[in-house]
Amino acid sequence: MDEEYLEAVLDLVAAVPPGRVMTYGTVADVVADGFVAAGATARGGPRQVGAVLSRAGGGVPWWRVVNAAGRPPVTHTERALAALRAERTPLTSDGLRVDLCRALWWPGAGPVTGGPTAPDGS
DNA sequence: ACATTGACTAATT
DNA sequence: TAATTAGCCAATG
Numbered sequence: 001m002d003e004e005y006l007e008a009v010l011d012l013v014a015a016v017p018p019g020r021v022m023t024y025g026t027v028a029d030v031v032a033d034g035f036v037a038a039g040a041t042a043r044g045g046p047r048q049v050g051a052v053l054s055r056a057g058g059g060v061p062w063w064r065v066v067n068a069a070g071r072p073p074v075t076h077t078e079r080a081l082a083a084l085r086a087e088r089t090p091l092t093s094d095g096l097r098v099d100l101c102r103a104l105w106w107p108g109a110g111p112v113t114g115g116p117t118a119p120d121g122s
Numbered sequence: 123a124c125a126t127t128g129a130c131t132a133a134t135t
Numbered sequence: 136t137a138a139t140t141a142g143c144c145a146a147t148g
């Protein structure tokens with residue numbers, strides 16, 4: 001695994017503001033996009049992001065990265081939810097999932113919440 | 123080179 | 136909403 005890719009992912013995750021989250025897919029998309037813009041081979045995918053975070057996610061707020069269902073990693077759900085609650089991240093009524101409509105964030109989205117267009121091809 | 127695995131996603135049922 | 140299925144990218148053995 002390239003250090004470049006790893007660093008790009010960690011950087012992006014570290015850039016997520018408190019109370020907001022990104023999905024694995026969005027992270028992968030943004031990172032890949034950055035590599036393309038840099039003229040490098042576009043690589044990555046949701047699973048690679050997960051792999052990176054599992055291996056080197058210790059230094060970044062990994063709980064701000066959730067899967068497309070708005071749920072934190074299945075192996076650390078409770079810990080992540082605790083941290084998310086502490087940061088006032090919008091959660092759904094059941095309190096088990098993140099309210100993606102309000103919490104989803106990506107670089108450039110800035111403070112705007114109701115982003116009508118998402119960078120990920122959904 | 124092939125098979126297995128994983129902090130995933132999207133479409134079906 | 137939850138369970139199944141199939142596709143996905145890259146690392147590992």
